[in-house]
Amino acid sequence: MLKQILNKFLIIPGVQAAIVVEENGEIIESIKSGIVIDKKNLDTIISTVMLDSKSTAWRFGNAPLSMVFVEFSDNFIILGPIAEEFYLILIAKNTANIGQITYEMKKNQGDIVSEL
Amino acid sequence: MIEQLPEGKSIGWMQAPPQWIFSHTVRFIGVVRIVIQDGEGFILIKKGNPIYYYFKHGRIELKGHSALDYFNSHPTIEFNLCKYTPEEFALAMKICNIEEASPKELIEPESQKSVITESTPKRPAPVEDPAPEPVPGQVQELFEVHVAEPVLSPMPVDTIIRRSLFPSNAIPVEEPPTVPEPVILEESDIKLIGQIKKLNGIVAISVFNDERNILLMGDVDIDPLLKIARSMLATTRKISPLVEWGSFVHMTLQIPEGNVIIAPFHDFFLCLLTTRTINIGHIRKILRDLQLTTNAQN
Structure with missing residues (x-):
């Protein structure tokens, strides 16, 4: 069921991966299309972005993290919390519409949480 | 005096260490307007060479090195770079009661590259390189080379300079002293x-x-x-x-x-x-x- 919800993100033009992870770095569910990325590297990227960003955000007077967005010239990665200790990560081509992605993230947040 | 100066063309307000001003104004002719708390002042600059320092807070007026020492006593200062036309610059010189020195003296003073001052109120002693040829008015004083007095501080001069640039980062005395490369932004x-x-x-x-x-x-x-x-x-x-x-x-x-x-x-x-x-x-x-x-x- 969670996979079906994540599949909605892959319909968005340019989106190549949708991943739900727990704060400890464990991947709960993931779905990919048109992207090849080494699993070990992916694990490292996810845990690095998630943990580093969370600790950086805390420097703003214990501020909670709302969203992290890392963009390279070809692809970008968006990470957002969906529930306590759970995060949704999307990898997309730089041609993808960020506004649409963040809108879908918010729209599907409740459905994802209900499946966790 | 500040009110009398020509307005100039503002490039924008910035916040940076005072040393930044000298390393980033090699092509700049104009005035650097400085605001520190309730006081305000300026540095008249011609192509990286400080011509005149001034600061006023209430009834207290600081001119020349007193003003420079005060600027340097702050790790960062807020300032506005305002470009002058040659006419505006000439007027500003006149207002500051400075006679125009020869271009070589103003543009390429021998000691200009090594102008370093301590951020503490201690009066540094002029040593090292010979001072440039005397220039009428205040210009001569501004081109003196200043280094920290070894008697006043056992730390290497480089370390003192770095500490004044980065007051929040305590630099161990035993660290090999290195002066940061000057950074130039176009x-x-x-x-x-x-x-x-x-x-x-x-x-x-x-x-x-x-x-x-x-x-x-x-x-x-x-x-x-x-x-x-x-x-x-x-x-x-x-x-x-x-x-x-x-x-x-x-x-x-x-x-x-x-x-x-x-x-x-x-x-x-x-x-x-x-x-x-x-x-x-x-x-x-x-x-x-x-x-x-x-x-x-x-």
Whole structure:
């Protein structure tokens, strides 16, 4: 069921991966299309972005993290919390519409949480 | 005196160590208007050479080295670079009661490159290089070479200079002293950064590298912002080798209060502090365009 919800993100033009992870770095569910990325590297990227960003955000007077967005010239990665200790990560081509992605993230947040 | 000075063309307000002014104005002719708490002052500059220092707070007036010492006693100061036309500069010289020195004396003083001052109120003793030829008025005094007195401090001079530039980072005495390379930003870059700062929702913008903050526009405390920016930079450096997604464009960290964005800028990095309501798409486009332009220039 969670996979079906994540599949909605892959319909968005340019989106190549949708991943739900727990704060400890464990991947709960993931779905990919048109992207090849080494699993070990992916694990490292996810845990690095998630943990580093969370600790950086805390420097703003214990501020909670709302969203992290890392963009390279070809692809970008968006990470957002969906529930306590759970995060949704999307990898997309730089041609993808960020506004649409963040809108879908918010729209599907409740459905994802209900499946966790 | 400040009110009498010609207005000039403002390049923008910045916050940086006083030393930044001298290393970044090699092509600048004009006045640097300085505001410290309730007082204000200025440095008249011709192509990197300080011609006159002035500061006024209430009834207290500081001129020449007293004013410079006061500027240097602050790790960072807020200032506005205002370009002068030759006519405006001549008028400003007249207002400051300074006679024009010969171009060589003003443009290429032998000792200008090694003008270093201690940030403490201790009066440094003039030594080392011979002073340039005497120039009428205050100019001669301004071109003296100042180094820290060894008797007053056992620390190497370089260490003292670095500490005055980076007061928040305690540098161990045993660390080999190295003077940071002078960083030069083109006037066009400063202008561009000023334009970005003017965008709706931009609270502050900084140019930084691994060693220090180079330029700050905006009313924020630079040290905590720099720590966050460097922490974000460290994150991107960890993940960049793991992906084949091209060059790094930017990283945005969003918290309920706003966004912190870092992006490469020439050999440096930009750090933007924005409100939450800012149009991220717009900023993203600017940063991508900026990188394309920078890559094309390189």
